[in-house]
Amino acid sequence: MTAAGLIVALVGTLVASAGLGMTGHMIGHMLAVAVAGPMLAIGLQPVLANRRLPGAIAAMLIELAIVWGWHMPAVRAATDMSLALMLVEQASFLAAGTLLWTAALRERVGGVAALLLTSMHMTLLGALIGLAPRRLYPMMAMHGGFGGLDALADQQLGGVVMLTLGGASYLMGGLWMLGTLLNERVRA
Template identity: 55%
Template sequence: MKRTSLISGLLLLPLGWIASAMGMTGHMVGHMMTVAIAAPLIAHGLSNTRVDPAACWPRIVSPMAMMLVELATVWFWHLPGLRAAAHSSWLVMAIEQACFLVAGLLLWSSVLHAPQRIAGIGALLLTSMHMTLLGALIGLAPRPLYTHHDTNFGLDALADQQFGGVVMLVIGGASYMIGGLVLLAGLLRAREDEPA
């Protein structure tokens, strides 16, 4: 199961990177594929191995700290100037995608390894909230923030940006919320199994 998870996550990465070059909507699909789908699969595949970041550095790779790392990474790379730089340079885009992957992997690794599951649940809930907020801000902006993108799918720049915001809001929000609910279900099951 872990091996399948790891291989699936690694196979999804290039698809996300290819999508990132296709307008703002493609960027959001690629971004979400990296942090919200591939990263948890890879983290699950690496969990409790000698290369699991949270197992190697448990004091550093903790859920709340990694939630802040992911928040800073995601919001930083969605500043219009940095998004323009990533769009116009393959090197900057590679750095951007590497930052997304590392931030996502560290967060998911930390919540899967957290000795206190409640910290992992809280970190995923807060990540879901900030992803939803950023997606809403991008999607509801009254004018294009990312004018450098070539539009795709027959959309103008504002519609492409709005659809990209919806992709981030739905996939990002849902992935972290589902992860938190799975952890919560595990925590509740463990409490039921405890002797009275």
């Protein structure tokens, strides 16, 4: 699982930096935080078992700060001008996703809450980006729109990618963990 997670993270970084507009960039981000992150957390469980890490709610707050922080327009503009910053951004998304899922798998009740809250904030940020009546990230337009879309339509589709892939992965993970906990309690 760890090797697959690293491959997904690498593919996400390549997609995020490929000049595929806001939508391609967002697909790359979601591959790191919402797909590779949980895969790495599952694969690294034996290695991280004895490490002191933040609890699930603290990890959720760290992930929230990282995701929302990188989407502030001034930060996004600086990142769009620097490959090095984009690589730091992508690495921070991967680290935040891995940390959150690691904490959620350890602290299962708190993990359910953390994953469901993450689903909510990912959906909210995706909706804010997708429903914005103007371009929030003008520098992103220099990369061209995904599939020939104009800059605003590309931004809107990028927001939809975030709220569907990001929101859905955390929602499904949280509901799966909740179902597992409930099944264990019924059997006990």
